[in-house]
Amino acid sequence: xxxxxxxxxxxxxxxxxxxxxxxxxxxxxxxxxxxxxxxxxxxxxxxxxxxxxxxxxxxxxxxxxxxxxxxxxxxxxxxxxxxxxxxxxxxxxxxxxxxxxxxxxxxxxxxxxxxxxxxxxxxxxxxxxxxxxxxxxxxxxxxxxxxxxxxxxxxxxxxxxxxxxxxxxxxxxxxxxxxxxxxxxxxxxxxxxxxxxxxxxxxxxxxxxxxxxxxxxxxxxxxxxxxxxxxxxxxxxxxxxxxxxxxxxxxxxxxxxxxxxxxxxxxxxxxxxxxxxxxxxxxxxxxxxxxxxxxxxxxxxxxxxxxxxxxxxxxxxxxxxxxx
Amino acid sequence: xxxxxxxxxxxxxxxxxxxxxxxxxxxxxxxxxxxxxxxxxxxxxxxxxxxxxxxxxxxxxxxxxxxxxxxxxxxxxxxxxxxxxxxxxxxxxxxxxxxxxxxxxxxxxxxxxxxxxxxxxxxxxxxxxxxxxxxxxxxxxxxxxxxxxxxxxxxxxxxxxxxxxxxxxxxxxxxxxxxxxxxxxxxxxxxxxxxxxxxxxxxxxxxxxxxxxxxxxxxxxxxxxxxxxxxxxxxxxxxxxxxxxxxxxxxxxxxxxxxxxxxxxxxxxxxxxxxxxxxxxxxx
Amino acid sequence: xxxxxxxxxxxxxxxxxxxxxxxxxxxxxxxxxxxxxxxxxxxxxxxxxxxxxxxxxxxxxxxxxxxxxxxxxxxxxxxxxxxxxxxxxxxxxxxxxxxxxxxxxxxxxxxxxxxxxxxxxxxxxxxxxxxxxxxxxxxxxxxxxxxxxxxxxxxxxxxxxxxxxxxxxxxxxxxxxxxxxxxxxxxxxxxxxxxxxxxxxxxxxxxxxxxxxxxxxxxxxxxxxxxxxxxxxxxxxxxxxxxxxxxxxxxxxxxxxxxxxxxxxxxxxx
Numbered sequence: 001x002x003x004x005x006x007x008x009x010x011x012x013x014x015x016x017x018x019x020x021x022x023x024x025x026x027x028x029x030x031x032x033x034x035x036x037x038x039x040x041x042x043x044x045x046x047x048x049x050x051x052x053x054x055x056x057x058x059x060x061x062x063x064x065x066x067x068x069x070x071x072x073x074x075x076x077x078x079x080x081x082x083x084x085x086x087x088x089x090x091x092x093x094x095x096x097x098x099x100x101x102x103x104x105x106x107x108x109x110x111x112x113x114x115x116x117x118x119x120x121x122x123x124x125x126x127x128x129x130x131x132x133x134x135x136x137x138x139x140x141x142x143x144x145x146x147x148x149x150x151x152x153x154x155x156x157x158x159x160x161x162x163x164x165x166x167x168x169x170x171x172x173x174x175x176x177x178x179x180x181x182x183x184x185x186x187x188x189x190x191x192x193x194x195x196x197x198x199x200x201x202x203x204x205x206x207x208x209x210x211x212x213x214x215x216x217x218x219x220x221x222x223x224x225x226x227x228x229x230x231x232x233x234x235x236x237x238x239x240x241x242x243x244x245x246x247x248x249x250x251x252x253x254x255x256x257x258x259x260x261x262x263x264x265x266x267x268x269x270x271x272x273x274x275x276x277x278x279x280x281x282x283x284x285x286x287x288x289x290x291x292x293x294x295x296x297x298x299x300x301x302x303x304x305x306x307x308x309x310x311x312x313x314x315x316x317x318x319x320x321x322x323x324x
Numbered sequence: 325x326x327x328x329x330x331x332x333x334x335x336x337x338x339x340x341x342x343x344x345x346x347x348x349x350x351x352x353x354x355x356x357x358x359x360x361x362x363x364x365x366x367x368x369x370x371x372x373x374x375x376x377x378x379x380x381x382x383x384x385x386x387x388x389x390x391x392x393x394x395x396x397x398x399x400x401x402x403x404x405x406x407x408x409x410x411x412x413x414x415x416x417x418x419x420x421x422x423x424x425x426x427x428x429x430x431x432x433x434x435x436x437x438x439x440x441x442x443x444x445x446x447x448x449x450x451x452x453x454x455x456x457x458x459x460x461x462x463x464x465x466x467x468x469x470x471x472x473x474x475x476x477x478x479x480x481x482x483x484x485x486x487x488x489x490x491x492x493x494x495x496x497x498x499x500x501x502x503x504x505x506x507x508x509x510x511x512x513x514x515x516x517x518x519x520x521x522x523x524x525x526x527x528x529x530x531x532x533x534x535x536x537x538x539x540x541x542x543x544x545x546x547x548x549x550x551x552x553x554x555x556x557x558x559x560x561x562x563x564x565x566x567x568x569x570x571x572x573x574x575x576x577x578x579x580x581x582x583x584x585x586x587x588x589x590x591x592x593x594x595x596x597x598x599x600x601x602x603x604x605x606x607x608x
Numbered sequence: 609x610x611x612x613x614x615x616x617x618x619x620x621x622x623x624x625x626x627x628x629x630x631x632x633x634x635x636x637x638x639x640x641x642x643x644x645x646x647x648x649x650x651x652x653x654x655x656x657x658x659x660x661x662x663x664x665x666x667x668x669x670x671x672x673x674x675x676x677x678x679x680x681x682x683x684x685x686x687x688x689x690x691x692x693x694x695x696x697x698x699x700x701x702x703x704x705x706x707x708x709x710x711x712x713x714x715x716x717x718x719x720x721x722x723x724x725x726x727x728x729x730x731x732x733x734x735x736x737x738x739x740x741x742x743x744x745x746x747x748x749x750x751x752x753x754x755x756x757x758x759x760x761x762x763x764x765x766x767x768x769x770x771x772x773x774x775x776x777x778x779x780x781x782x783x784x785x786x787x788x789x790x791x792x793x794x795x796x797x798x799x800x801x802x803x804x805x806x807x808x809x810x811x812x813x814x815x816x817x818x819x820x821x822x823x824x825x826x827x828x829x830x831x832x833x834x835x836x837x838x839x840x841x842x843x844x845x846x847x848x849x850x851x852x853x854x855x856x857x858x859x860x861x862x863x864x865x866x867x868x869x870x871x872x873x874x875x876x877x878x
Contacts, residue, residue: 041796186658186823191867213797216869243871257801259826261853261868267808268830270801274766290798494712501671502727502777503700512726516717 001073002029003207004053004175010066011048011057011231013278019065020278022048024231027067032174035201035208037222037239039215039254041275044228046211050179053209054094055084071175090120093168095161097180102164103152109136109163110148113170120171135166139196158189162196169200176201179211194221215254219243224311227251230276230286237312247306247314249291285317293318335596342592345585352582356402365393367400367552376568385574388561397552398574404553405534405582408468412533413526415472416479421522423476424483429491429510438484444477452477453536457545467546471536475529486521490514524593531586538579554579611685612646613817614670614785619643619679619689621662621669639665641841642679647785650815654828654849657838658864663821666838667787670819671705672696683785701731704783706807708790710770714762720773721758724748727781747780748773751806768799772806779810786811787819792827804830825868829853837861 011023023045030036038046051057052064055076069076071092076084088094096102104112113132117123123131129148136144139162152160161181168176178197182190198221201208212218218225219239226236227250235248246252256269273290276282282289288298297317306319336343355362364382371391379386385394423441427434444452453474460466490496491514499513540546541555542562549556554575561571621640627633639662647653655663668674669689670681676689683703688696707713714723724744727733734740745755751772762770771791778786791807792800808831811818822828828835829849836846837860845858856862 041798187825187867188658188863190869194869214869215797216871219871220869254797255871257797258871259801259804259824259830260870261825261829261865262870265830268801268805270805271798272802274768274799275796277766494707494709495715497668497673498705498707498713498774498777499715499726500673501700501703501705502781503697503730504726505697505730508726508730512718513715517715 003032003034003072004030004209005070006049006053006067007070008067009049009052009064009069011045011052011062012065014061014063015279019063021065022062022231022278023052025067026226026228026231026233028226028233028236030175030207030209032207033201033205034224035210035222037218037225038209038211038228039213039218039225040228041213041254043230043275043278045231046228047179049228050094050177050209050211054088054092054177055079056094086120089116089168089173090171091173092175092177093171093173094177094179095164095168095181097183103160105152108149108151109155113148113163113167116167117170131170132166135170136163138169138200139163139166140192141166156189158185158193161185161189161193165193165197165200169204169206172204173206175207175209177209177211180213181210182217183212183214190217197221215258227254230282232286232315233313234287234316235312235314237309241309241312245308245312247308247312247319248287248316249293249318250287253290253292285315335592339592342588345588345592348581348585349589352402353406355399356406359399359403363393363396363399365396367392367397368550369393376564376571378568379570386568386570388557388568388571389564394557394571394574397557398554398578400552401554401557401575401578404464404537404547404551407464408471408537408553409530409533411465411468412471412475412536413529415469416475416529417522417526419473420476420479421483421518424480425487425510425514425518427480428484428487429506429514434484438480441477441480441484445481449474449532449536450539453540454543454545457540462545462548464547464551467537467540470540471533474536475532479525479529482521482525483518486518487514490517520593524590527586527590527593531583531590534579534583534586613649613651613684614647614819615680615682616646616670617644617680617682619666619669619681620677621665621674622677638841640669643836643838643841643843645836645843645846647817647819649784649817651834652811652818652820652832654820654822654832654835655838656822656825656828656835656864658823661838662841663823663838664789667705667789667819667821671700671703671787698731701727701733701781702784704778704781704786706771706774706778706786706788706791709794710767710774711762711794713774714770716762719759719761720744720748723762723773724758724777724780727777731781733781743780744776747776750779750810751776752802766799767795768803771795771803775803775807775810779814782814783816785817785819787821789821790823791820793822793824800827807831825853825864837864 007027008025009023010021010025012019012021026049028036038049040046048062053069057063064077071087103109110129110132113135114128117128117131133144133148136148141147141159141162155163182193185193194217197208200206210218210222222239224238225242226233227248228234229250234250235242246255253271257271259265259268271290284300285298285303288294291298303315303317306314306316308314308319336346369392371387373391374383374387375391376389377383377387383393383395385398387393423437427437453470456470456473460470496509496513499509537546538555538558541553542559544559547553547556549560557575558572564571619640620642623637623639625635625637627635643666645653655666657663665674669676679689680687681689683699688699721744724747725740728740728743734743744758748755748758753769753772765773788807792803795803804827820828820831832849834847835849835852836843837852837858839860845852845856845861852861856865
């Protein structure tokens with residue numbers, strides 16, 4: 001049984017009395033200790049998917065309109081608030097893009113970790129504090145004994161993100177959801193944070209769902225990848241398989257759009273057009289207005305899932321041909 | 325025009341209380357404009373025989389101690405309400421707005437100017453109005469000027485803060501890089517972005533100006549005593565509160581209803597404006 | 609070799625940061641701390657570095673959005689840092705800036721035509737409204753937009769379209785030097801590629817010199833002729849693009865290059 005199983009999840013946003021679909025039926029699973037990368041551009045629904053899994057959509061105009069989310073076999077959508085809170089932050093944790101906004105500026109970081117620990121475990125104040133220092137050491141904060149009493153604003157962006165990771169890992173979660181965890185960081189700091197996450201995962205066996213717009217970050221850290229476009233998974237595969245055999249024109253376009261540092265490219269093969277707005281209706285394949293190989297069938301029919309390899313799937317009418 | 329209608333619809337859609345407030349204000353405006361057509365009597369006409377008659381026919385709201393028709397005076401009072409309100413708004417926004425904007429834009433001179441504004445703001449609004457009004461004669465224009473100046477201070481403060489923020493916007497940098505001069509940046513790039521918060525500010529000033537005017541009238545320092553304003557009506561008839569309570573009930577209720585409506589409308593507009601400025605406008 | 613278009617010598621821009629508390633001294637932040645470089649006509653020089661290294665301040669100082677503390681910046685032989693603001697205004701036509709955030713850099717209350725028309729009238733590049741409209745239309749076409757959009761407002765456009773409009777505002781005055789401050793950083797990857805291609809094409813076609821400020825080494829490699837790597841307010845390494853990317857000498861440059869996540873290792877087959 002997979003640790004996390006998302007089945008045909010649909011999410012819509014309520015706007016001007018209408019429900020506009022943002023996530024249009026996506027399915028994926030994550031096994032224990034595995035890293036899944038979800039990659040896509042803004043508005044593709046990747047962040048809402050992560051918020052839906054964490055149950056953080058309450059009180060927003062966004063709601064789940066269909067599908068199941070099962071964690072350790074339990075349907076998360078059936079749980080009440082209290083049962084949910086028992087899971088969140090202990091067996092399942094999340095880190096966000098901007099660590100400054102997710103840490104409370106008026107409390108010392110140590111106290112925030114201690115509070116989180118004591119919420120989920122029966123542990124004394126003293127033991128919790130010792131554990132907090134241990135965790136800071138684990139995420140390689142220098143001089144954890146002293147830094148445990150620092151306030152968030154006294155730390156750098158990279159250090160704050162490590163504190164967030166320490167807090168997320170405080171109760172040994174089975175699953176960590178990381179939404180653009182390094183997007184606000186400089187490349188050198190990004191590398192340290194990604195290395196740290198990989199290292200901790202190896203040691204603690206945590207499964208990770210890493211959400212990013214950066215194909216490079218995904219390629220370097222994930223076991224498997226799901227490429228999202230306009231609320232659907234365009235292509236999904238184990239990382240090596242994906243790059244060995246691109247089976248969706250969007251994935252290919254995304255890859256060719258990235259200016260690389262290792263060789264000269266005279267002109268980038270940009271994807272033409274723009275990301276469609278959520279209130280636009282597109283018939284057929286959602287990508288066809290921007291697709292260089294779009295045919296009549298793409299304009300008419302929505303593509304079904306094509307299986308290219310063992311775990312390699314693509315939502316493209318020409319999935320088999322698209323591969324080189 | 326349709327854009328304005330659309331915007332009004334957006335602001336008031338789903339806000340029942342605010343919509344009722346807006347309807348009340350529109351009614352006041354119509355009454356003010358059409359006062360001579362609506363009022364059954366001349367508001368200044370004295371009828372010694374019908375002194376202090378209770379509400380009924382033909383004096384719907386009764387008569388005052390001169391025998392003047394309270395209903396007609398209340399209707400003409402709506403004129404004063406609109407006149408004092410809009411006059412004070414214009415004075416406050418023009419002087420205060422300009423001081424605030426220029427002070428924020430030309431920081432060095434502005435620092436001095438804003439300290440002056442701070443000094444004025446240290447006085448309670450009514451006290452400041454009293455001090456100013458004692459220097460002037462009782463007249464409609466002077467009442468407007470005094471109330472306008474009182475609220476110019478808060479307007480200056482608010483616009484000062486908002487202009488400081490706008491000054492740092494990237495599009496202002498971009499205009500500078502295009503070669504735009506001070507005038508162009510202030511009036512072409514900054515001012516248009518201040519219009520919607522200014523409108524909100526105006527609605528609050530309009531409301532508070534009523535209270536100020538009523539208070540000044542009540543203290544005998546506002547409009548000349550014979551002018552039919554709701555505040556004057558309260559002031560003149562207050563000694564008859566036990567014999568003819570309706571003389572205070574009607575103007576008092578009108579003041580409360582109007583101020584309340586203006587506040588509701590102001591709140592609704594504030595809630596619908598640019599979130600960037602929400603913190604700046606906390607009411608007057 | 610001809611004279612450089614822009615010659616910067618020992619430029620310093622320091623900021624005073626007021627410290628809270630009655631008795632603490634103000635802190636001085638040395639955002640730009642003594643840098644020198646030349647830009648030849650038609651050349652693209654990139655300033656690359658991580659956040660806080662001072663690269664954006666260089667651009668803002670050269671456009672006089674910040675006051676330089678010391679140093680010289682000669683543009684066509686004139687020192688642009690010392691001249692009075694009034695004397696610098698005509699030069700603003702020649703030195704233009706593209707900003708990072710396409711959502712913040714266009715005045716929401718002005719139509720596209722008014723935004724693009726402003727520099728035309730300020731620098732007296734159009735004698736009549738008709739001429740201005742014609743130029744605005746042509747420039748919009750140049751950046752790949754329909755001239756009909758000129759009567760619309762910024763909120764009607766996506767980020768990529770707004771950045772095209774921002775580029776049009778720069779190109780419309782036919783400048784000699786464009787300073788691009790993180791011009792494509794806020795855009796989605798697929799849109800970034802379009803805009804990057806556009807900037808490169810316009811630069812090639814017009815021969816405008818460019819100071820391209822970015823944190824993204826891939827973008828920098830794609831667009832530049834020469835690269836200067838900044839660290840803590842100083843240029844630690846400067847050279848031809850191929851030298852910087854293929855044989856970096858400074859340890860910091862090497863660290864930057866090695867930190868970039870790559871898809872290359874998986875891509876051999878593609």
